[in-house]
Amino acid sequence: MILILMMFMGGVYLTVTGSLFSVISDEPEMHLTKDSVLLLRVSGVILSAEKVLKQLDKYGNDSKVKAVVIRVDSPGGVVGASQEYYTGIKKFRAATKKPVIISCANLAASGAYYTAVAGDVIYTNPGTLMGSIGVIMEFANLQGLYDWAKIKRYVVKTGPYKDSGAEYRAMRDDELKLFQTMIDEVYKQFKLAVAEGRKLPLEKVEPFADGRIFTGEFAVKNGFADKLGDLEDAITEAGITGGIKGKPEVFEPKKWRANFLELFLNRSDDEDESLGSADWAKTFSRVLRTELLGKPLFLLPGVLEGTHN
Numbered sequence: 001m002i003l004i005l006m007m008f009m010g011g012v013y014l015t016v017t018g019s020l021f022s023v024i025s026d027e028p029e030m031h032l033t034k035d036s037v038l039l040l041r042v043s044g045v046i047l048s049a050e051k052v053l054k055q056l057d058k059y060g061n062d063s064k065v066k067a068v069v070i071r072v073d074s075p076g077g078v079v080g081a082s083q084e085y086y087t088g089i090k091k092f093r094a095a096t097k098k099p100v101i102i103s104c105a106n107l108a109a110s111g112a113y114y115t116a117v118a119g120d121v122i123y124t125n126p127g128t129l130m131g132s133i134g135v136i137m138e139f140a141n142l143q144g145l146y147d148w149a150k151i152k153r154y155v156v157k158t159g160p161y162k163d164s165g166a167e168y169r170a171m172r173d174d175e176l177k178l179f180q181t182m183i184d185e186v187y188k189q190f191k192l193a194v195a196e197g198r199k200l201p202l203e204k205v206e207p208f209a210d211g212r213i214f215t216g217e218f219a220v221k222n223g224f225a226d227k228l229g230d231l232e233d234a235i236t237e238a239g240i241t242g243g244i245k246g247k248p249e250v251f252e253p254k255k256w257r258a259n260f261l262e263l264f265l266n267r268s269d270d271e272d273e274s275l276g277s278a279d280w281a282k283t284f285s286r287v288l289r290t291e292l293l294g295k296p297l298f299l300l301p302g303v304l305e306g307t308h309n
Contacts, residue, residue: 046077
């Protein structure tokens, strides 16, 4: 799971970059000798599109790359990054005229589906979970806890909405209305992107844009995906549409991996660890869930509950 955690609260700016258990070094230089298909991956909770879009620009513009396959396996994520994926893929297609084939693995929900509809063709497994077209925001009200702990908060602000969504008090009705108006606007953007990307009338999208998830088989039957098939099928189609004769060569940027727990704990493999990787996965899920409070999300509900086993 790619994890880029950013916090701007209370004057603190913290960034943790990498994957939950590995970090990625700079990509190697590409030395292709024959026409190829570029394979990129969008996986885990979407918090940034920068890495993949940089790879798309760097490698996708090589003359030996004739088509691109983007493997999607994600429950979605933050609004901005999901929209950047959509816009970036569309711009790449327009600029290069190279086909971009989307291959959906286990999950292509919410922001990940937003990303997927930017491609020329969407492949999916019959049982892939897709859709979840909608926006969600979560807030916590800890006023009762603060009162119990006899903690008082003093706030100096420049306007009535500057601390809207703060955890130390209940939200006013006008604030709820403000947030609802905002996510309704983002929701409209999502629906329009699906309609445009899938070449569907908005009236056909709207009945299924209520946050529900559906299977890949349902998606193909109803125009939300194109074909049933796995990654190899998507690569084959990319080769054909890219004009590659025979079985296409596949180029995937290599990743140098280092154990993230080593970096985080500054300890070697042979030292005892008080927490196993599953415990740290739960910990990071909880931290991430806290960080995303109050942010509009294209995210399948329940994925940040710390339920890793």
